Structures are given as C-alpha cells and as structure tokens.
Amino acid sequence: DGGITQSPKYLFRKEGQNVTLSCEQNLNHDAMYWYRQDPGQGLRLIYYSQIVNDFQKGDIAEGYSVSREKKESFPLTVTSAQKNPTAFYLCASKFGIGTYNEQFFGPGTRLTVL
C-alpha cells in the first residue's frame, strides 16, 4: 500500500533538546511538505521540498531544519531555538508541480515539550 508514514506518533522532549521527526513516502511524489498545527487552528507551512537536495522555507521556518537526501524521506528537526514547539506536526507529499494536484498527508506526530 502506498502512503506516507510519520514516526513517532507521540514525542516528548525536554526543553533545550533537538528532536527529529521522521516522514517517509512511497508514492513516488516529488514534493514534500511539513506543516504545524496548533489546537483549534489551521495548518501553517514550515518547510517544503520539490526535489532531492533542495528545500525552501515556509511561513514559520525559524527554529526548524530539514534535509532531503532521498526522494522518499523528508525529516524535520525541531531545534532548541524553537520557542514554542508543542504542536501537532503533519507531513505531506504531492505528485508533480501542478497547481491542481492534491497533497496527501501522513498521520502526524504530536510533540510535547516537558
């Protein structure tokens, strides 16, 4: 079955620690995205990547970093510089660069800073 997997589902972090959220897709999609969702809010774009070894900042990139070494993988690191990292993180992917292609989402990772 093709799809997007995210791990872990729940993640707890102490203040000052960096953590990495995993996102893997086997849909052969070119573009991948990371979103952040706060309670009762919509999604905000953190980073996105259209091709391997290339990525662009979204609206709220500060305190986050990404890499795209493989087409299938787009891990997100939440660094200690992110002041309020507790949130729900969603990874998505999309086929091609067309405007009209929908994004497919993973199940999400819920990050809590203790």
Next chain:
Amino acid sequence: AQKITQTQPGMFVQEKEAVTLDCTYDTSDQSYGLFWYKQPSSGEMIFLIYQGSYDEQNATEGRYSLNFQKARKSTNLVISASQLGDSAMYFCAMREEGAQKLVFGQGTRLTINP
C-alpha cells in the same frame, strides 16, 4: 496575499440532514485551485474534493459537492445525507498557480447528532 476565511467555528447538524460549510478566499490571481480536507479526531488530513478556478461546473465527489461562486470568491462545501462519521474538522485551502504553498483556513468543527 492569499487568505482563506471559514466563518463557522462549529456546526451542529442532525444525522441525515444536508450541511453547508462556508469558505471565502482572497487572491488577485486568476488561476488557482481550491481544496477541502477532513480531519477526524485521529488527526490525519483526508482530501475530499477539489475545484479549479477555471472549472465551469461545480465539483462533486459522492456525497460531497462544492457551491463555487467565483465572483464572490466563495467555495462552500455541501455534504448531503450527513452521517455520524462525518463529525470532524473541515478545512478549506487554496493554492495559486505556480505556488507550492497550500494556504489553509482555520477550519470548521462539524458535529453530527444522532
């Protein structure tokens, strides 16, 4: 700048009734795509339906349909014969042509009562 507005924070509907979820958008582009996603309590985002700005017909997908009024910049989601499983958050989103970013509204929480 893109902007998506969903004015209904919450909606309560009796099972089997039809429901309309409102969405207005703001863009100066002529070419864009409009998307609706469902987010159950599990957190994953499920793609429901898409409308292109140049589509002359309102989009339909099973029990989902869009009331697309381009001049008013609105794309309301209509769910016919609502079911208990329709209870979820619903998000409207837009992507302008050539842009990779999908901009989301704040969402509407739909509750279907038995």
